[in-house]
Amino acid sequence: MLEKMDTDCDFSAAELEAGRLLFAGGSEFVMGAARLDQLPEPLRCEVAFAGRSNVGKSSLLNALSERKALARTSNTPGRTRELNYFKTGPDLHIVDMPGYGYARAGKKLVSAWQNLIKAYLKGRANLRRVFVLVDSRHGVKPNDLEIMELLDEAGVIYQIVLTKADKPSLEMLETVVEKTKQQILKRPAAHRKLHLTSSVKETGIRELRAEIAGLIAR
Ligand code: GDP
Numbered sequence: 545m546l547e548k549m550d551t552d553c554d555f556s557a558a559e560l561e562a563g564r565l566l567f568a569g570g571s572e573f574v575m576g577a578a579r580l581d582q583l584p585e586p587l588r589c590e591v592a593f594a595g596r597s598n599v600g601k602s603s604l605l606n607a608l609s610e611r612k613a614l615a616r617t618s619n620t621p622g623r624t625r626e627l628n629y630f631k632t633g634p635d636l637h638i639v640d641m642p643g644y645g646y647a648r649a650g651k652k653l654v655s656a657w658q659n660l661i662k663a664y665l666k667g668r669a670n671l672r673r674v675f676v677l678v679d680s681r682h683g684v685k686p687n688d689l690e691i692m693e694l695l696d697e698a699g700v701i702y703q704i705v706l707t708k709a710d711k712p713s714l715e716m717l718e719t720v721v722e723k724t725k726q727q728i729l730k731r732p733a734a735h736r737k738l739h740l741t742s743s744v745k746e747t748g749i750r751e752l753r754a755e756i757a758g759l760i761a762r
Contacts, residue, residue, distance in 0.1 A: 553737050555754040563753030566633045566760070571609035574637070576626035580663050584629060586670040589760050590637045592627075594661075594691055595677030597643035600707035603743035604677065605630070605640060608753060625657050627664060635760050641674075645687045661691075665698040672759040673701050673735070675752075680706040680740070683720045684727050696733045703735035704728060705752065710742040 555563075577583045595601045609632065628640040641664075642657055665671070674695055678684055684692075684704075695702045704724055709717060721738060728734035739755065741748035 553739055553748075553751050553755070555751055559754040559758060560750050562757040563750060563755070566636065566757045567609055567753050569633060570611055571605075571630040571632040571638060574629040574631050576628045578626045579660070580667070583627070583664070583668075584637065586668065588631075588635055588637045588670065590639050590668065590671045591756055591759060592639035592641050592671060592674045593677060594641040594674055594702075595643060595707070596645040596679070596685065596687060599643070599677045599679050600743060601640065601643060601677050604705070604707060604741060604749075604752075605638065607741075607743040607746060607749050608638075608756075625660075627660070633760075636756070638756075639671075644691065645685075662694060662698070665694055665700050671700055673703060675705045675739070676702050677705050677707050678724065680709045680717055680720055681712045683723055692728075692731060692734065696731055699733055701733050701735055703737065703739065703755070705739040705741055705748075707741055707743070709740045709747055710745045 625642050630638040632638050739752050
């Protein structure tokens with residue numbers, strides 16, 4: 545049923561196969577960067593994943609790379625405020641961006657981390673796309689809009705990935721999909737197509753891999 549939802553994301557068999565191959569060799573943690581001068585040389589393409597804490601980002605990264613504990617690294621203390629780099633295939637870095645929306649984080653910490661993200665988004669020429677993860681039960685929240693604004697300003701193309709699609713009823717899901725499509729329609733750097741995923745049911749994972757593989761080929 546979920547697969548039938550109209551998110552405009554259709555991929556050919558060849559594109560799906562390219563996605564499978566890209567992730568078939570697994571992904572490997574490279575490093576965490578808390579400052580711009582710690583970023584690796586921009587020799588590989590990058591795609592980054594952003595989202596509110598608890599949106600299901602680690603689960604999605606693990607599902608993409610078929611590794612149970614890959615992105616656990618990003619959630620270990622000390623790494624949650626860093627840009628965590630994972631090597632996938634010969635040409636790609638996946639960047640796990642710090643989760644946002646920690647009510648408990650102090651102002652100083654929040655601004656240090658916003659500055660890092662802002663500087664990263666503005667200055668990274670090899671960054672091909674940012675996937676903004678949104679919980680499909682809740683839709684776009686105010687702090688999702690904040691990151692979307694940063695991305696619009698920086699001119700970095702971003703694409704919404706609705707997570708935990710196994711949770712809401714099909715009716716609720718359709719409402720959220722339609723509403724989200726409307727919300728991104730006029731945003732300058734937003735990609736029109738949404739991805740709908742469930743890490744638990746492995747829905748939409750093959751399509752997301754195909755999307756990423758297509759970004760490297762360009
Ligand atoms: P992160 O903080 O964004 O990295 O989120 P996690 O990946 O740690 O997930 C947060 C919670 O949501 C955990 O309890 C996960 O088991 C749950 N979760 C993540 N993805 C899914 C999903 O696709 N479906 C369901 N039902 N639960 C999920």
